[in-house]
Amino acid sequence: MTALLQETLGVLARVPGVRAAVAATVSDGLAAAAVASVEVDADTLAAFAAALFQRTRRANVAAGYGDTHQLVLDATGGRLFVAARGDLALVVLAERDAGAGLIRVALQRAVRSA
Amino acid sequence: MAPDRDRASGRGVPADPGGLAFLPMVDSLRRLGRLEEARRVALDGLGRHPYLADAHDAFARVLADQGDERQARDEWEFALRLDPTHDASLKGLGFLAYRRRDLAAAEQLLARALLRSPQDDGLATALRRLRAELRGAGHPVTPDRASSGAAASPASGPGHASGEGARTLFAALLGDGDRTALLLDRDGLVLAGAYVDGGGNEVADEVGAHLAGLADEAARALEHLGLGRWESLLVEAQHATVALSPATDGAVVMVAAARDTQVGLVRRLVGQARQRADAWLGAVA
Numbered sequence: 482m483t484a485l486l487q488e489t490l491g492v493l494a495r496v497p498g499v500r501a502a503v504a505a506t507v508s509d510g511l512a513a514a515a516v517a518s519v520e521v522d523a524d525t526l527a528a529f530a531a532a533l534f535q536r537t538r539r540a541n542v543a544a545g546y547g548d549t550h551q552l553v554l555d556a557t558g559g560r561l562f563v564a565a566r567g568d569l570a571l572v573v574l575a576e577r578d579a580g581a582g583l584i585r586v587a588l589q590r591a592v593r594s595a
Numbered sequence: 596m597a598p599d600r601d602r603a604s605g606r607g608v609p610a611d612p613g614g615l616a617f618l619p620m621v622d623s624l625r626r627l628g629r630l631e632e633a634r635r636v637a638l639d640g641l642g643r644h645p646y647l648a649d650a651h652d653a654f655a656r657v658l659a660d661q662g663d664e665r666q667a668r669d670e671w672e673f674a675l676r677l678d679p680t681h682d683a684s685l686k687g688l689g690f691l692a693y694r695r696r697d698l699a700a701a702e703q704l705l706a707r708a709l710l711r712s713p714q715d716d717g718l719a720t721a722l723r724r725l726r727a728e729l730r731g732a733g734h735p736v737t738p739d740r741a742s743s744g745a746a747a748s749p750a751s752g753p754g755h756a757s758g759e760g761a762r763t764l765f766a767a768l769l770g771d772g773d774r775t776a777l778l779l780d781r782d783g784l785v786l787a788g789a790y791v792d793g794g795g796n797e798v799a800d801e802v803g804a805h806l807a808g809l810a811d812e813a814a815r816a817l818e819h820l821g822l823g824r825w826e827s828l829l830v831e832a833q834h835a836t837v838a839l840s841p842a843t844d845g846a847v848v849m850v851a852a853a854r855d856t857q858v859g860l861v862r863r864l865v866g867q868a869r870q871r872a873d874a875w876l877g878a879v880a
Contacts, residue, residue, distance in 0.1 A: 558817075
């Protein structure tokens with residue numbers, strides 16, 4: 482399981498512009514595995530990304546939009562991608578100018594294979 | 596005798612006189628084109644379950660297949676009197692309305708059915724096509740949040756006269772398709788935009804309250820991760836793609852579009868809606 486996750490995260494981390502890829506549990510925001518090309522606090526990333534995803538998931542269900550598949554948070558200092566299947570979330574932290582389309586597709590593939 | 600043959604032959608009913616086995620049997624016979632047998636089995640089941648909406652629905656389907664639309668409508672309407680939320684009957688009546696080209700009625704019925712069965716992708720697709728036809732014919736449509744987060748018609752809902760400027764702030768941006776946009780203040784209260792569900796209810800306050808909290812959560816995450824200010828949040832959900840963006844004075848712009856809308860278009864729309872919202876907030880300040 483961990484080897485597969487590491488391999489999946491490794492694929493994500495090789496996408497141009499990606500700084501870090503982390504696997505975490507949505508329910509408690511704990512990091513399960515991480516691959517980073519720069520120094521990134523994987524635990525902090527996992528905790529806040531999972532909290533945001535969980536909140537988004539609840540809001541979407543309450544608003545009638547159904548389950549949440551993926552989110553992209555654009556900020557002045559970077560891009561945060563989160564996709565989940567069940568309680569496993571894959572989190573990608575990328576440069577501000579990283580190609581969102583490429584990362585989005587890679588993340589969708591990774592979630593299916595994780 | 597094998598169960599499948601039992602089912603197709605219509606001879607399985609006596610083995611289950613009080614049960615509901617006749618319902619799938621009617622469907623099987625209809626699919627095989629054996630409408631007279633389907634009719635007999637449906638009538639037999641209806642005789643044993645006269646107050647069961649599913650039984651009237653099964654009989655109505657056979658009647659519709661046989662071209663007896665008047666009686667099919669009676670059966671579906673009766674089923675809805677027994678169970679006003681019976682989605683199959685809503686779909687059936689919607690189908691009949693569409694067939695007689697009463698598109699507005701068909702749209703209302705299918706929107707109600709979709710509220711009851713939000714997972715029904717086929718129904719959602721049919722409703723989208725129907726709405727496209729309606730727009731082409733110049734009719735207003737009733738948006739349905741369960742399928743798409745659809746756009747409110749500028750002329751729909753209360754407040755059309757008094758708050759028209761605010762309600763229709765984003766109408767020109769949204770164009771064709773199932774899209775809506777809201778401007779929310781920092782507490783999640785609606786400042787502009789409109790959102791009417793398939794039942795004709797104004798749901799902007801409810802949707803806004805649920806989604807506005809995401810802005811705080813996003814800002815909190817970014818602060819702890821040292822990523823600066825948030826510019827947009829794009830969410831792909833089961834039935835809709837939703838985008839949020841911060842506007843002036845802590846306000847938030849939200850755009851929701853049908854799931855099959857291109858993600859890039861939704862992001863572009865929220866950027867345009869944000870510009871419009873900022874200009875509007877500046878003008879009303």
